[in-house]
Amino acid sequence: MSEYMLEIQNVDAFYGPIQALRNVSMNVTEGQIVTLIGANGAGKSTLLMTIFGSPRAAKGTIKFQGKDITHIPMHEVGRLGIAQAPEGRRIFPSMSVEENLLMGMMPIGEAHMEEDRAKMFAMFPRLQERRNQRAGTLSGGEQQMLAIARALMSRPKLLLLDEPSLGLAPLIVKQILNSLKDIAAQGVTIFLVEQNANHALRLADRGYVLVNGEIRLSGTGAELLANPEVRDAYLGGH
């Protein structure tokens, strides 16, 4: 057994001829919030999707709880206890909020539906108000809440979040990031990808900085916040 929940070692990934990830190595420790920050196009979302095998890692290994998952089929990754609220939220627009939550339960079956749905509605009351509404009619913030709630419905050990703050009003961003603290407090390990470096690093136990597909820096959240290079590039240099 390894000490890390998720271990990414020397991973390369390509979109056709374009190399998106170069020799990326990073680890997520169980029970922590780990963040990956970087500019647009740095390869952050690619890294999250590579964990699910799309695109597949051309080189290197990805291990989850010591098990090599580099080459397993996409639909089996979720069944191991990894859930993702992906880039662009990707909720099912023609399904109701409840149906979207049900879809989140695919990896574990629908036995805990009542209990877990109540938990999600307690965390995001807005979803309860709109439970029978088509998900495509929700606002951006509500869709993001739904995407996170859907991911949590599979009772994941590891939750991958891809820019949950993107395009949302500051107040909603705060609300969503606060809910991440609650989620982490319930024992879910979180791997958070963000452009909003300030928020993310404050929240995180550990952070990595991705530049042009390569890990440039790593350290605790506080270390990175204090790092002059990070301050210049991602925090507006103040």
Place this chain on the structure above:
Amino acid sequence: MDFHILGQQLVNGLALGSIYGLIAVGYTMVYGIIGMINFAHGDVYMVSAYLTAICLAILSYFGMVSPFFLIVITLIVTVFFIALYGWSIERIAYKPLRNSPRLAPLISAIGVSLVLQNYVQVSQGAKTQAVPTILPGAFRFGTETEFIQITYIQVLLIIVSFISMAVLTYIIQKTSLGRQCRAVQQDAKMSAILGINTDRIISTVFIIGAAMAGIAGVLVTMNYGSFDFSVGFITGVKAFTAAVLGGIGSLPGAMLGGIILGMSESLFSGFVNTDYKDVFAFSLLVLVLIFRPSGLLGKPLVEKV
């Protein structure tokens, strides 16, 4: 205006329309889930007509005469084998092309269509086949000279079609399997992230489509009695038209499109001209597409960003 002719043509149209609807389901669901027009679907329907004849022949050989058991057993056996056809066709001809350009599976579908037609021609002969009438008799309403006639087999055809549609709608709307089908249709990659085996769901959709075409095949064969290896083409084109008319990708659309097409064809034959009924049906399609390019119940195509 002769009201008994109107009534009669409405009944005929409803029967014809439910058949178009049943077959259109296969086109619309496959299009919804992998964005491909399955040109072999009409020939799957044609194969089911032969399966019906073979099954009826075997049952009669063993001395079965009860219409009820003949119909029920033929339905079950034919649907089972045609589902197997649907599943195998997807496995052999479409699955290996899953990540190819969109044109490749289309050509492959035309290939499957040719293979099925020729395979049936070689194994069953090219001449028109016929099955005996299983359920003779009809209901008659009206006077001695002006009446509406509904044969028992037409009644059966309409009832079985509506039950099949209702069951399918229930499965798609209310069950976990149906939710998975809809999820894969809306976002296949996200469905896989959520642990859905998308290949399995695509197979399931082909099985459902073939099964519905199989039900149509059994009913039509029992209704009209004769068929040959080429019936799949024109029926397939009509059912495809029904699917497009209703909005391809939409399940209620396929049913609605089928009924509208069947009704209008049959009314046109009854009151205007039988020879030009296809012209009328396809003109209707052109008109609908001019004013509603995504079909009656289809959603306008939104370019994904």
